[in-house]
Amino acid sequence: MPKDHGIGASSKRREDVRFLTGRGRYTDDINLPGQAHACFVRSQVAHGRLNGVNTADAAAMPGVIRIFTAADFEGVGGLPCGWQVTDRHGAPMQEPGHPVLATGKVRHVGDPIALVVAETYDQARDAAEAVVVDIEELEPVLDMKAALADGAPKVHDDLTSNLCYDWGFVEENREAVNKAFEAAHHVTTLDLVNQRLIPNAMEPRVAIGDYNFATDDSTLYTTSQNPHVIRLLMGAFVLGIPEHKLRVVAPDVGGGFGSKIFHYAEEAAVTFAARQLRRPVKWTCTRSESFITDAQGRDHVTKIELALDAEGHFQALRTETYANMGAYLSTFAPSIPTWLHGTLMAGNYKTPLIYVNVKAVFTNTVPVDAYRGAGRPEATFQLERVIDKAAREIGMDPVELRRKNFITQFPYATPVAVEYDTGDYNATMDKLLEIADVAGFEARLAESKARGKLRGLGVNCYIEACGIAPSHLVGQLGARAGLYESATVRVNATGGLVVMTGSHSHGQGHETTFAQVVADMIGLPENMVEIVHGDTANTPMGMGTYGSRSLAVGGSAMVKATNKIIAKARKIAAHLMEASPDDIELKDGRFTVAGTDKSVAWGDVTLAAYVPHNYPLEDLEPGLEETAFYDPNNFTYPAGAYACEVEVDPETGRVTVERFAAADDFGNVVNPMIVDGQVHGGIAQGIGQALLESAAYDEYGQLLTGSYMDYAMPRADDVPFYTVDHSCQTPCTHNPLGVKGCGEAGAIGSPPAVVNAVVDALQRAGHTGVTHIDMPLTPSRVWAAMQG
Amino acid sequence: MTKVTMTVNGKAVSGEVEGRTLLSQFLRDGLGLTGTHVGCDTSQCGACVVHVNGQDVKSCTTLALECEGAEVRTIEGMANPDGSLSVIQQAFQDHHGLQCGFCTPGMVMTASALLAQNPTPSEAEIRHYLEGNICRCTGYHNIVKAIMAASGQDVSHLGSDAIAAE
Amino acid sequence: MYAFDFVRPATLDEAVAALGGEEAQALGGGQTLIPALKQRLAAPATLVSLTGLPELRGVCAADDGTLCVGGATTHAVVAAEAAAHYPALAALAGNIGDPAVRNRGTIGGSVANNDPSACYPAAALGSGATIRTNTRDIAADDYFQGMFTTALEPGEIITEIRFPVPEKAAYVKFEQPASRFALVGVFVAKYADGVRVAVTGASEEGVFRWTEAEAALSSDFGAGAVSGLSVEADMMIGDLHGSPEYRAHLVKVLTGRAVIAAG
The missing domain is CATH 3.10.20.30 (Beta-grasp domain)
Structure with a gap:
């Protein structure tokens, strides 16, 4: 029987009632008294010298309160980058400035130039159009390889080139890897593109600045995955507001997928404007604007080579990747193609020698940063594609080739500097073959054929490093922040609990899952636990929700704090029952003296803590509230195996996903229903990447896919029902819940499954020259591939 | 004005x-x-x-x-007059048909319009009817499932569902 | 959107008068126009809503076998009410956009806009329909004059579109994956005096008739009749969703499929 409450139960989400009845409270639902509205004047060209901004006519338009230009932001800091990567020669990356409003030059379409504040949004937008911007257009830098050529125009004039860094990992292995390739029995090479994507959380970004000049308190309401990080970055680096005078509130957040991690110029601009104007200033992003301002994802151009021996054992792996940073360094941008990508190149396999080279490049495009999976999808895609290609080249079943090379002993230290604590890759592969009914594929193939359709099967594995991350480790790797989480558990006199967590939800159901954990530990009904998050004023410091880390790191902090509560409550119970704390047992919310029928209820103990008439005041403080911070000592390593079956229309090239199965090992699972949902959503995003989505720029640096008219979002009829399973569980060994994280897996594991399946379908139909098609596999691309 | x-x-x-x-x-x-x-x-x-x-x-x-x-x-x-969730809303909760909740109002309104016209839609009919509603979180699996469940169809083969918490 | 005045006349005469004003523009269901206004691609001084004119709404079968559709009739109504008379037209209407768009968008709005990827122009041209306005009747062959270009004069209102009902017909749309407009759509209609084939989505010149296919199908109405033909890629649209060659290829494939679907 499945559990009906606590850890392991598919508890209904408590968030849902407000969302289903229109009572959610998203940032755009907030309107403050006296609020003014903001609209940004943005660059319409990709690259240009900004010779002047004339606001005179615009300032005289109806309703205009003030127009801010870069001159107003003199003395204000630029947007900081949170990670410094060191290149393979030991030099720090090139780090350009990132002003709140463009200064000197505009560097991508959408770069903010001025901020118009007016009484209404329409007035602000009308006036924004009347701002006259004098821009001398410059040749844009768009293609990464061209950007590195001698004489290429520079995105940042003060840098030596458009190269942010040239990173080698592990640099000391470079020669050994090259030698292994020279000696290899077989080498498989694949050139591929992991195309740029746009995260497209359904809630566009919103920022509202507020300022109380009487108290000098600033408040920012924003659509953020990590309000504390925004407070720290914006307060300390941009606006110079001490954290205790700055509050950042992220209420209900309508999805993020990474794009709401970063500190954006608009947040600083409205907070600054509100202080200047002594009025709240609200900015609501239109979807069109989000296409050219939200940090984008992926955008790698890679050559990967795999060396194998005569039996198919992997001997060495070598990659060269060009990673697009866009025009500026977004908050975590430098870490994505390096530490979140290079460290995953071992995958699930015991390849002894690996060398990863990444050249990060500035271009006149929207900045690129973490998007669901962040570096790990790029690693998984190239590795699982090259393995599939190798299997075909050496005539081995792709599943058998993978199994032959699986890591089977744990812990396992990879040649790319991480140590996997647990895993069982054969178990997830076995489970996958079962739930995907791979045995039935031939029959389905025949049935497709009878209808004139091609059919293919793609299988692959993935591993990711989640639960980001040990602070001491990431500090060595260049992170300018710690990556712990924290929680305060407050028990009220009448026994109810409030858990204040620094983690924040943007759709993951934290209010439900976290309550399950804490309630389970004490043995209380879940509805006795309330979760508070999203507001720096009433939660302890948190580093944010990304990298599948909230339960593994934030949940662990909560467990630590709850254990402190239990320890203290046990002492109070011991006092009340005149027993030794060592003899006190806690079960189902009741304290019992072991071996006796003496007991006190949870509520008796909590009441005693706040009404300490009969209380060991000499040994214990009154009250029952504890805080804990948790800093993990390793990443977690979720892994799994995915299978996709596609049909291809041979006349049109249209691909349809007929079946999709995922067997994941997430370690222990708190709420299976929510975990299923996370995997479903990730798979859809992966199918979207594989078949539909692409942020494409033209030769002028204009985004061709700047709306849903051209950027193809997965719709309900683009995807099938998925078969997902997470019964293979090798619990994480180093966090108290044994959890690994599930938020990104689907998006990491699914793109290669889809592409492998399409290539398989084409190969089976005799298109033996088709060994790869770059994503997205649009009908037109697949048709062109079939034409040879 | x-x-x-x-x-x-x-x-x-x-x-x-x-x-x-x-x-x-x-x-x-x-x-x-x-x-x-x-x-x-x-x-x-x-x-x-x-x-x-x-x-x-x-x-x-x-x-x-x-x-x-x-x-x-x-x-x-959309809720019942007593404030309780309507059948469609309840099905969305029971089958985890929402995550961030931002697309949810539109999904519920669209699903309600569909069921008014077609009380027992097939999976394909539901997916087609949702053509104008984009969700970035759920991968649509549980939305389609919730609508099928709201129309009285058996969805027990389609993965985990909520268990009533106390 | 830029500011504009909004009027909703109750009679055709009032509407015509309102459209005679400076920078006045007709508003059908608004499903294309309002998004364009939001992008500030147009700046009308007055929007004249045609949704308050009951005489512009509805579907009826005339005695001569023609199906008459009022200019302000929504796609959803056409999908429901044309089904018994002209199933291919009803099916086309029932697959435009999405359900919410079909509840607002109108046939007159679509045909007046003449988006190169819209469905209705293919039906109108493929059926040899007559576009009836407040001033005249225009044959579809004369009406569609290239991308977003029609024979309509400023202020002219489409009151009705009259479709001769064919013996057999079908429309096959291959959707652009993002917009779900037609990457290519082919409408095939077989009449006693011949076959018409109209193609939308494909050409830089908007909806067009594929006359070679018409000739071939008029003598032999079967998918095989077009298999030997080829379509020139020269004037086809090329964009990130498909090359001119791909679109040309699709024209042929979809024409064959439409013939099969027509039965």
């Missing part, structure tokens, strides 16, 4: 609007009914779907003045 009068969730309302005021703006800013969301500006995402005279329409692509005299229903008017 022009006065517009309509019935929203059974209540007569009126307000002063411009010609360019969209129904979504009138609902959100004029009436404070912020359950109707705006997720795009090209009429594709469907987060803004409401019912006008019983039909599902995109309130971000309908002028408020076009709704003079109309009966409008929004997500705030």
Whole structure:
């Protein structure tokens, strides 16, 4: 029987009632008294010298309160980058400035130039159009390889080139890897593109600045995955507001997928404007604007080579990747193609020698940063594609080739500097073959054929490093922040609990899952636990929700704090029952003296803590509230195996996903229903990447896919029902819940499954020259591939 | 400014609007009914779907003045009269048909319109009907499942469901 | 959107008068126009809503076998009410956009806009329909004059579109994956005096008739009749969703499929 409450139960989400009845409270639902509205004047060209901004006519338009230009932001800091990567020669990356409003030059379409504040949004937008911007257009830098050529125009004039860094990992292995390739029995090479994507959380970004000049308190309401990080970055680096005078509130957040991690110029601009104007200033992003301002994802151009021996054992792996940073360094941008990508190149396999080279490049495009999976999808895609290609080249079943090379002993230290604590890759592969009914594929193939359709099967594995991350480790790797989480558990006199967590939800159901954990530990009904998050004023410091880390790191902090509560409550119970704390047992919310029928209820103990008439005041403080911070000592390593079956229309090239199965090992699972949902959503995003989505720029640096008219979002009829399973569980060994994280897996594991399946379908139909098609596999691309 | 009068969730309302005021703006800013969301500006995402005279329409692509005299229903008017969740809303919760909740109002309004026309839609009919509603979180699996369940179909083969917590 | 005045006339005469004003523009269901206004691609001084004119709404079968559809009739109504008379037209209407768009968008709005990827122009041209306005009747062959270009004069209102009902017909749309407009759509209609084939989505010149296919199908109405033909890629649209060659290829494939679907 499945559990009906606590850890392991598919508890209904408590968030849902407000969302289903229109009572959610998203940032755009907030309107403050006296609020003014903001609209940004943005660059319409990709690259240009900004010779002047004339606001005179615009300032005289109806309703205009003030127009801010870069001159107003003199003395204000630029947007900081949170990670410094060191290149393979030991030099720090090139780090350009990132002003709140463009200064000197505009560097991508959408770069903010001025901020118009007016009484209404329409007035602000009308006036924004009347701002006259004098821009001398410059040749844009768009293609990464061209950007590195001698004489290429520079995105940042003060840098030596458009190269942010040239990173080698592990640099000391470079020669050994090259030698292994020279000696290899077989080498498989694949050139591929992991195309740029746009995260497209359904809630566009919103920022509202507020300022109380009487108290000098600033408040920012924003659509953020990590309000504390925004407070720290914006307060300390941009606006110079001490954290205790700055509050950042992220209420209900309508999805993020990474794009709401970063500190954006608009947040600083409205907070600054509100202080200047002594009025709240609200900015609501239109979807069109989000296409050219939200940090984008992926955008790698890679050559990967795999060396194998005569039996198919992997001997060495070598990659060269060009990673697009866009025009500026977004908050975590430098870490994505390096530490979140290079460290995953071992995958699930015991390849002894690996060398990863990444050249990060500035271009006149929207900045690129973490998007669901962040570096790990790029690693998984190239590795699982090259393995599939190798299997075909050496005539081995792709599943058998993978199994032959699986890591089977744990812990396992990879040649790319991480140590996997647990895993069982054969178990997830076995489970996958079962739930995907791979045995039935031939029959389905025949049935497709009878209808004139091609059919293919793609299988692959993935591993990711989640639960980001040990602070001491990431500090060595260049992170300018710690990556712990924290929680305060407050028990009220009448026994109810409030858990204040620094983690924040943007759709993951934290209010439900976290309550399950804490309630389970004490043995209380879940509805006795309330979760508070999203507001720096009433939660302890948190580093944010990304990298599948909230339960593994934030949940662990909560467990630590709850254990402190239990320890203290046990002492109070011991006092009340005149027993030794060592003899006190806690079960189902009741304290019992072991071996006796003496007991006190949870509520008796909590009441005693706040009404300490009969209380060991000499040994214990009154009250029952504890805080804990948790800093993990390793990443977690979720892994799994995915299978996709596609049909291809041979006349049109249209691909349809007929079946999709995922067997994941997430370690222990708190709420299976929510975990299923996370995997479903990730798979859809992966199918979207594989078949539909692409942020494409033209030769002028204009985004061709700047709306849903051209950027193809997965719709309900683009995807099938998925078969997902997470019964293979090798619990994480180093966090108290044994959890690994599930938020990104689907998006990491699914793109290669889809592409492998399409290539398989084409190969089976005799298109033996088709060994790869770059994503997205649009009908037109697949048709062109079939034409040879 | 022009006065517009309509019935929203059974209540007569009126307000002063411009010609360019969209129904979504009138609902959100004029009436404070912020359950109707705006997720795009090209009429594709469907987060803004409401019912006008019983039909599902995109309130971000309908002028408020076009709704003079109309009966409008929004997500705030979808629960049962006693405040409990309607069958569709309950199915979305039971089958985890929402995550961040932003597209959810439009999904519920669209699903409700579908079931009014087609009480027992097939999986394919549901997926087709949702063409104008984009969800980035759920991968649609549990939305389709919830709508099937709301129409009384057996969905027990389609993965984990909520268990009533105490 | 830029500011504009909004009027909703109750009679055709009032509407015509309103459209005679400076920078006045007709508003059908608004499903294309309002998004364009939001992007500030147009700046009308007055929007004249045609949704308040009952005489512009509805579907009826005339005695001569023609199906008449009022200019302000929504796609959803056409999908429901034309089904018994002209199933291919009803099916086309029932697959435009999405359900919410179909509840607002109108046939007159679509045909007046003449988006190169819209469905209705293919039906109108493929059926040899007559576009009836407040001033005249225009044959579809004369009406569609290239991308977003029609024979309509400023202020002219489409009151009705009259479709001769064919013996057999079908429309097959291959959707652009993002917009779900037609990457290519082919409407095939077989009449006693011949076959018409109209193609939308494909050409830089908007909806067009594929006359070679018409000739071939008029003598032999079967998918095989077009298999030997080829379509020139020269004037086809090329964009990130498909090359001119791909679109040309699709024209042929979809024409064959439409013939099969027509039965």
